[in-house]
Amino acid sequence: MYTEKVIDHFTNPRNVGELEDANAVGQVGNPVCGDIMKMYLKIENDVIVDAKFKTFGCCAAIATSSVATILVKGMTIEQALQLKNKQVVDELGGLPPQKLHCSVLAEEAIRKALADYYIRGGMDEEEANKLCGVEESACDHCEAHEH
Amino acid sequence: MNEIKYFDHAATTPLSREVLDAMMPWLTDNFGNASSVYSIGRTARAAVDEARAQVAKAINAKEKEIYFTAGGSEGDNTLIKGVAMAKRAKGNHIITSKIEHPAVLETCKQLEKEGFEVTYLEVNGEGKISIDDLKAAIKPETVLITIMFANNEIGSIQPIAEIGAIAREHKILFHTDAVQAVGNVPVDVKAMNIDLLSMSAHKFYGPKGVGAMYIRTGVVVDKLIAGGHQEKGKRAGTENVAGIVGMGKAIELACENMAENSARITELRDYYLAQVEEKVPYIRINSGKEGFLPGTANVSFKYIEGESLLFMLDMKGICASSGSACTSGSLDPSHVLLAIGVPVEVAHGSLRISIGKSNTKEDIDFLVDTLVNVVEKLRAMSPLYEDFLNGKYII
Numbered sequence: 236m237y238t239e240k241v242i243d244h245f246t247n248p249r250n251v252g253e254l255e256d257a258n259a260v261g262q263v264g265n266p267v268c269g270d271i272m273k274m275y276l277k278i279e280n281d282v283i284v285d286a287k288f289k290t291f292g293c294c295a296a297i298a299t300s301s302v303a304t305i306l307v308k309g310m311t312i313e314q315a316l317q318l319k320n321k322q323v324v325d326e327l328g329g330l331p332p333q334k335l336h337c338s339v340l341a342e343e344a345i346r347k348a349l350a351d352y353y354i355r356g357g358m359d360e361e362e363a364n365k366l367c368g369v370e371e372s373a374c375d376h377c378e379a380h381e382h
Numbered sequence: 383m384n385e386i387k388y389f390d391h392a393a394t395t396p397l398s399r400e401v402l403d404a405m406m407p408w409l410t411d412n413f414g415n416a417s418s419v420y421s422i423g424r425t426a427r428a429a430v431d432e433a434r435a436q437v438a439k440a441i442n443a444k445e446k447e448i449y450f451t452a453g454g455s456e457g458d459n460t461l462i463k464g465v466a467m468a469k470r471a472k473g474n475h476i477i478t479s480k481i482e483h484p485a486v487l488e489t490c491k492q493l494e495k496e497g498f499e500v501t502y503l504e505v506n507g508e509g510k511i512s513i514d515d516l517k518a519a520i521k522p523e524t525v526l527i528t529i530m531f532a533n534n535e536i537g538s539i540q541p542i543a544e545i546g547a548i549a550r551e552h553k554i555l556f557h558t559d560a561v562q563a564v565g566n567v568p569v570d571v572k573a574m575n576i577d578l579l580s581m582s583a584h585k586f587y588g589p590k591g592v593g594a595m596y597i598r599t600g601v602v603v604d605k606l607i608a609g610g611h612q613e614k615g616k617r618a619g620t621e622n623v624a625g626i627v628g629m630g631k632a633i634e635l636a637c638e639n640m641a642e643n644s645a646r647i648t649e650l651r652d653y654y655l656a657q658v659e660e661k662v663p664y665i666r667i668n669s670g671k672e673g674f675l676p677g678t679a680n681v682s683f684k685y686i687e688g689e690s691l692l693f694m695l696d697m698k699g700i701c702a703s704s705g706s707a708c709t710s711g712s713l714d715p716s717h718v719l720l721a722i723g724v725p726v727e728v729a730h731g732s733l734r735i736s737i738g739k740s741n742t743k744e745d746i747d748f749l750v751d752t753l754v755n756v757v758e759k760l761r762a763m764s765p766l767y768e769d770f771l772n773g774k775y776i777i
Contacts, residue, residue: 242693245690245693246693246694246697248763251763252762252763253768262765266726266727266730266766266775266777267726267727268707268713269687269706269707269708269715269727269730270687271764271765271766272765273765288763289763289764289765289768290763290764290765291685291686291687291764291765291766291767292687292690292708293687293689293690293706293708294689294690294693295708296687296690297690297763334708
């Protein structure tokens with residue numbers, strides 16, 4: 236069901252852990268749905284110079300987080316905001332259909348971290364979320380549960 | 383490749399060597415159709431009949447009450463739908479439980495679309511139904527009670543004899559999905575007042591793709607698979623002679639060695655639970671000991687997710703299973719764990735191991751040592767665990 240690349244990123248996740256000097260942090264998902272992604276970014280002069288993650292979830296969730304951190308490193312904020320979940324999926328050589336939401340989560344975690352960067356810089360929260368395309372939740376399932 | 387350490391005997395078991403040996407002639411030289419009149423047909427018929435006697439003896443039934451199928455799901459479907467259709471004029475109410483196997487639950491859902499009413503009994507924290515709830519659910523229209531003998535995820539054994547007595551008293555038919563029980567714990571259809579039962583050979587070291595139904599003499603069940611006179615017209619299709627012979631042999635061996643295997647396996651399970659409890663913090667034990675299958679242990683490891691746990695174990699050659707949403711193929715984790723009151727987020731991190739006769743204490747030590755490492759590794763990358771350590775997340 237998983238490609239070799241997914242298994243590789245799951246067994247040897249790149250950039251896993253907390254980034255001590257992160258200036259942009261975004262967390263999405265919730266324990267009831269079974270996946271949470273937390274992205275730590277370090278941004279200098281509008282460029283993402285470092286990225287790390289922590290993830291609670293299945294193989295696909297961990298592998299997409301790993302790939303997402305690799306992809307965003309070196310990107311400008313503008314480029315990172317253009318990152319689509321499809322790129323993450325392509326990088327992994329595909330994901331089973333029921334796991335595609337994991338890649339969406341990775342995209343959302345990056346957007347949320349970037350919004351956090353702007354908020355830390357003094358931007359109004361609503362404005363930052365709008366700028367970065369942060370939405371409440373893309374998970375239909377979350378709405379079905381109390382949490 | 384690592385050596386395989388197999389802890390998933392509730393999923394399937396390896397075929398016994400003796401069973402394979404018993405099957406081989408029926409896959410090679412003795413290939414006759416058991417319905418044919420010539421000699422190799424007649425010997426095949428005799429072999430099927432011998433296996434029928436072996437299966438009947440194992441559950442204290444009569445030979446003519448045993449019908450071979452292609453497995454447990456077929457038995458559940460045939461018996462539940464077959465009774466529902468045969469009894470339709472008498473009533474349209476069925477009683478089952480919330481923790482049945484999908485072969486029963488989905489069959490009941492199909493019948494609901496056909497105009498049947500189904501009561502799904504709750505279970506307690508140990509995964510057992512309440513006899514009072516069962517009595518209260520009975521109506522004049524009730525035609526069938528279908529309650530599993532033993533649960534596949536947590537191993538809880540239902541009060542089968544009590545259910546059987548109540549069903550008999552109310553003249554309601556009682557079916558039990560005994561797929562996990564037969565070969566592991568004593569099953570006596572007469573003493574327990576069971577009218578209908580389904581079982582599957584590959585759960586007790588027999589071949590896959592063969593099972594049997596018990597239908598008590600006098601009980602009318604409409605057939606599901608029509609088109610032939612085989613199995614007294616109750617189940618059409620050329621008999622899987624080799625599979626049936628294998629099932630007969632496997633059930634005989636399982637019953638012969640049941641007490642001994644059960645005692646040894648129970649000891650290993652208790653050792654596993656004690657070791658996990660001692661060596662891994664923040665767990666929830668979802669299964670019990672007394673009144674449970676000998677080999678099944680279900681434990682949730684908090685702050686991590688079951689599918690990633692399974693893959694990590696697989697890297698070390700360990701085969702087990704999980705009730706997480708990602709492994710169930712749906713958005714929700716195991717319906718059984720939720721029914722016994724396991725919080726959703728804890729159910730995502732569940733691990734079921736089911737011990738079999740070839741497992742050793744060394745296997746359990748290897749499993750527990752691996753779990754200690756793997757759980758630690760996954761928790762180290764879990765933001766949920768971090769929140770828990772910082773007091774921001776409590777469960």
